[in-house]
Amino acid sequence: MSNDQHGFSTRAITAGQHFDPTTGAVVPPIYMTSTFVQDGIGGFRGGYEYARGGNPTRDSLQALLASLEGGTAAFSFASGLAAEDTLLRAILAPGDHILMGNDVYGGTHRLVDRVFVPWGVALSTVELTDLDAVRSAIRPGTTKVLWVETPTNPLLKINDIAALAELGHEFGITVVVDNTFASPYLQQPISLGADVVVHSTTKYIGGHSDVVGGAVIVNSEELAEKVGFLQFGVGAVSSPMDAWLTIRGIKTLAVRLDRHSSNAQSIAETLVGHPALDAVYYPGLSTHPGHEIAARQMKAFGGMISLSFAGGEGVARKFAESMELFQLAESLGGVESLVCYPSDMTHASVRGTALEVPTNVVRLSVGIEDVADLTADLLTALDAAE
Numbered sequence: 001m002s003n004d005q006h007g008f009s010t011r012a013i014t015a016g017q018h019f020d021p022t023t024g025a026v027v028p029p030i031y032m033t034s035t036f037v038q039d040g041i042g043g044f045r046g047g048y049e050y051a052r053g054g055n056p057t058r059d060s061l062q063a064l065l066a067s068l069e070g071g072t073a074a075f076s077f078a079s080g081l082a083a084e085d086t087l088l089r090a091i092l093a094p095g096d097h098i099l100m101g102n103d104v105y106g107g108t109h110r111l112v113d114r115v116f117v118p119w120g121v122a123l124s125t126v127e128l129t130d131l132d133a134v135r136s137a138i139r140p141g142t143t144k145v146l147w148v149e150t151p152t153n154p155l156l157k158i159n160d161i162a163a164l165a166e167l168g169h170e171f172g173i174t175v176v177v178d179n180t181f182a183s184p185y186l187q188q189p190i191s192l193g194a195d196v197v198v199h200s201t202t203k204y205i206g207g208h209s210d211v212v213g214g215a216v217i218v219n220s221e222e223l224a225e226k227v228g229f230l231q232f233g234v235g236a237v238s239s240p241m242d243a244w245l246t247i248r249g250i251k252t253l254a255v256r257l258d259r260h261s262s263n264a265q266s267i268a269e270t271l272v273g274h275p276a277l278d279a280v281y282y283p284g285l286s287t288h289p290g291h292e293i294a295a296r297q298m299k300a301f302g303g304m305i306s307l308s309f310a311g312g313e314g315v316a317r318k319f320a321e322s323m324e325l326f327q328l329a330e331s332l333g334g335v336e337s338l339v340c341y342p343s344d345m346t347h348a349s350v351r352g353t354a355l356e357v358p359t360n361v362v363r364l365s366v367g368i369e370d371v372a373d374l375t376a377d378l379l380t381a382l383d384a385a386e
């Protein structure tokens with residue numbers, strides 16, 4: 001049973017998780033069913049009718065996510081982008097404007113730019129660390145969504161959630177935080193004033209690179225009703241198996257993020273000043289421009305680091321292709337370390353826009369392996385790349 005007074009690590013294991021009353025199985029079963037028998041027409045057991053509308057395994061994940069993010073309700077989806085799409089449909093109509101940070105996940109920008117803009121929504125991007133710039137980019141009465149990522153992907157910029165929420169609310173704007181890079185263990189946007197949190201649960205929440213999923217966590221009944229209706233009415237729901245894998249991942253979220261963060265902190269400190277690099281982007285470094293805000297709004301600084309290569313694109317590409325433990329792949333947040341070349345991989349869709357990623361940048365998702373092994377792998381590849 002969940003008890004909202006318990007701490008985060010306890011709730012990660014108990015919230016929404018009820019042992020099976022029939023057998024006593026400690027782990028609730030996966031309800032691999034599309035439909036539910038009715039005791040007479042309309043006689044639903046536990047309210048279950050058809051699994052697009054509700055499935056006990058998905059409900060269990062949703063209760064868990066709502067508890068961990070401190071929201072009133074959570075909705076889980078087949079992918080992070082399906083979650084974002086459903087949320088945006090719930091808020092936006094043709095004629096509305098959405099304002100986004102200028103360093104958001106490439107797929108989020110593509111969703112709005114290629115699907116919502118042709119439908120009649122206006123999009124602009126702005127530097128979210130500059131609150132005056134954000135204020136002047138707001139179109140009063142027309143801007144309906146302020147989309148915030150922090151830390152950002154891939155440059156690990158830090159945006160001040162409390163200040164942006166306050167500014168957005170001055171204009172009646174719904175403030176959304178994509179909390180994928182931090183996870184609810186490191187950062188709780190709703191408690192900082194945000195209205196909605198979205199996740200690609202594919203990343204840290206799932207945590208084992210074995211499931212694709214997404215979530216929306218809201219803090220108002222009105223929005224819960226709209227998102228809940230669209231989850232049912234459009235139907236991009238997570239499967240029972242995906243929901244179960246995600247629950248299984250969440251149980252270790254706190255211990256994984258502690259290790260991701262300490263490994264990344266150690267690696268970032270080791271790599272600063274390396275002659276092959278002209279910058280190490282990591283909010284845990286005291287020289288990072290967002291370090292103070294990050295220290296205020298995050299519990300630790302997470303597992304993502306980006307590197308900028310002094311020798312340019314060729315050296316960056318060679319480095320990305322030459323490690324052993326850091327495998328070259330898209331995605332992030334799993335227990336294994338990955339390396340990505342954003343300009344050609346995760347962010348290829350934003351080339352030629354204001355969100356273009358410099359071609360000398362490489363992104364690391366630092367896993368939970370032994371930090372000495374990871375450091376040796378990086379230093380060998382850096383020496384070779386020089």
Ligand SMILES: *Cc1c(COP(=O)(O)O)cnc(C)c1O
Nearest residue numbers: 079080081105153180200202213
């Ligand atoms: C991966 C990612 C998404 C998209 O999620 P999918 O599960 O791949 O659809 C959204 N935001 C961020 C920050 C991401 O890293």
